[in-house]
Amino acid sequence: MKIRTINNLQDAIDSEMAWRKKELSALKSNIQSSRSFAKETALRAGIALLYAHWEGAIKNIAYYYLVYVSFQKVPYNKLKNNFLAVTLKQKLLQFEETNKTTLQTAIINSIFEISNEPSQIPTEKIISTNSNLNSAIFNEIMCTIGLKTDYYEQSYKMIDEVLLNMRNNIAHGERLENIDLDEKRYNEIHDIIFDLINHFSVQVLNAACLNIYLAENEEPSI
Known part of the structure; x- marks a missing residue:
């Protein structure tokens, strides 16, 4: 995927968000209009798809941002350190695993050699959710792309202990009464997750517009 400009990034994010908003809205409407056993089925499907949108949106939009930054070809010494870490990940693993000073010195030299390039x-294969986007993995993704997590931290308990727990229980065939899920509870979870996804899409686009990937720029609170 080629995302060379701010407009390219905005188009990618807008496209990503448009179909997700449409499906999430349809999920909510389907639950509201369903009756009896059909509502139970809709609620179960709703949680599973809500999690899928949480994971998919974060993973894809983070990837779009990484692609955009990569196309800027900014020298490493002007970028935030996380982008150098992404580039040298394999070498850093070698550094940790080896006891040979010669190899460690060669790795350090390579870091200095590319700093001005x-x-x-x-x-590719940098942004990973491990099919289980909990708060810890979300933090890793945010560190990978160099963005703040402040806005999301108040929702970590809900993500880990409610959304993921319900998704896992539903996947293992638990009944609704065993996982404390009704329409009101679903709507609460839905609204929080949608807000987090939407906030993330705005945060990423703002980061690109403000050149937050540069070492000299601090991300504002939004």
Whole structure:
């Protein structure tokens, strides 16, 4: 995927958000209009799909941002350190695993050698959710792309102990009465998750517009 400009990034994010908003709205409407056993089925499907949108939106939009930053070809010494860490991830693993000073010195030298060069940030298979986007993995993704997590932290308990727990229980065939899920509870979870996804999409686009990937720029609170 080629995301060279702010407009390219905005188009990618807008496209990502448009279909997700449409499906999430349909999920909510379907639950509201369903009756009796059909409502139970709709609630179960709703939680599973709500989690899928949480994971998919965060993973894809973070990837779009990484691709955008990669195309800027900013020298590493002008970027935030997380982008150098992404680039040198394999070498850093080698550094940790080896006891040979010669190899460790070679790795350190390679870091200094590329610091002034246009960056070549890898983008494929960098953003990973492990099919279980909990708060810890979300933090890792945010560290990978160099963005703040302040806004999301108040919702971590809900993500870990409610959304993921319900998703896992439903996947293992638990009945609704055993997981404390009704329409009111679903709507609460739905609204929080949608807000987090929407906030993330805005945060990423703002980060690109404000060049937050540069070491000299601090991300504002939003």
